[in-house]
Amino acid sequence: MIVNNKTTTGFEYIEIQNKSATAKVALQGGHLFHYQQLDKAPLLWLSEKSLFEAGKAIRGGIPLCWPWFGRHPTDASLPQHGFARTSAFEFIDSNEPDENTTELVLRLESSDKTLTLWPYQFEILLHITIDTELNVELTTINCDTQAFVISSALHSYFAVSSIDDVSVQGLEQKDYWNALTGETKTEKGIIRIKEEIDRIYQKIVDPILLLDRDRTIQISSEGSASAVVWNPWIEKSKKMAYMQDEAYKNMLCIETANALNDSRKLIPGEEHTLKVTLSESG
Numbered sequence: 001m002i003v004n005n006k007t008t009t010g011f012e013y014i015e016i017q018n019k020s021a022t023a024k025v026a027l028q029g030g031h032l033f034h035y036q037q038l039d040k041a042p043l044l045w046l047s048e049k050s051l052f053e054a055g056k057a058i059r060g061g062i063p064l065c066w067p068w069f070g071r072h073p074t075d076a077s078l079p080q081h082g083f084a085r086t087s088a089f090e091f092i093d094s095n096e097p098d099e100n101t102t103e104l105v106l107r108l109e110s111s112d113k114t115l116t117l118w119p120y121q122f123e124i125l126l127h128i129t130i131d132t133e134l135n136v137e138l139t140t141i142n143c144d145t146q147a148f149v150i151s152s153a154l155h156s157y158f159a160v161s162s163i164d165d166v167s168v169q170g171l172e173q174k175d176y177w178n179a180l181t182g183e184t185k186t187e188k189g190i191i192r193i194k195e196e197i198d199r200i201y202q203k204i205v206d207p208i209l210l211l212d213r214d215r216t217i218q219i220s221s222e223g224s225a226s227a228v229v230w231n232p233w234i235e236k237s238k239k240m241a242y243m244q245d246e247a248y249k250n251m252l253c254i255e256t257a258n259a260l261n262d263s264r265k266l267i268p269g270e271e272h273t274l275k276v277t278l279s280e281s282g
């Protein structure tokens, strides 16, 4: 079942329910902000302080960072993480191939507004599949006469029982850029979060595992060789927009990215797909 819905603030979203899971996808940003298998806890964290206001990014779920990840490389006045997450997507197609599966397609195209922020003609297509796994695919098509470079991320905020009890596996021996210090280092072992963390790992090939008390989430990506691990911890949570002071205890971002050396150059007519499949066990 697919229902077009609105929050009390008039913010439009698509609500999905099938035999496997429920999900909610906002038209602003093509932002999936809820996914839950029927017999399980929500997979994604959503801030209780998210106000669902037009033009403001939702804090939680899976924001799309595009066409640049983090700060704009040359102009700090441009929005952090690009403009896709605050742009109005069109809902262009849906399909329910069986009672367990729902597929959605949303689209964002360049417009006079986007051209003032980023001077290229583009189309992005977002395919979301709601099943016993969650699949998110972001395809960028270069519709311009010039080549362009994109950095991007499917910025997944995972819900965790307690940050003290989680660990991240699959990034051992990977080089990472530490956004807090500007240093590049190599990850020694399994990651446990004991302080603020903001790192971009490089040359990733295998799935990443988020081990929590009662479940393990597997993050499998395609078209991506970089991943961001981020938790704002105590002081930054207090300063961040739409975030409760204690929120850092129940979330961890592991983002499927094309960042740093993994940014992608697309020539006219070329396309690139960044994809993540999220599954849980336990």
Ligand code: BG6
Pocket (backbone or CB within 6 Å): 057, 070, 080, 081, 155, 179, 198, 199, 228, 230, 240, 255
């Ligand atoms: C992460 C970045 O991806 O997003 C962090 O690595 C950043 O540096 C975080 O703080 C949240 O960004 P924003 O723009 O949603 O507050």
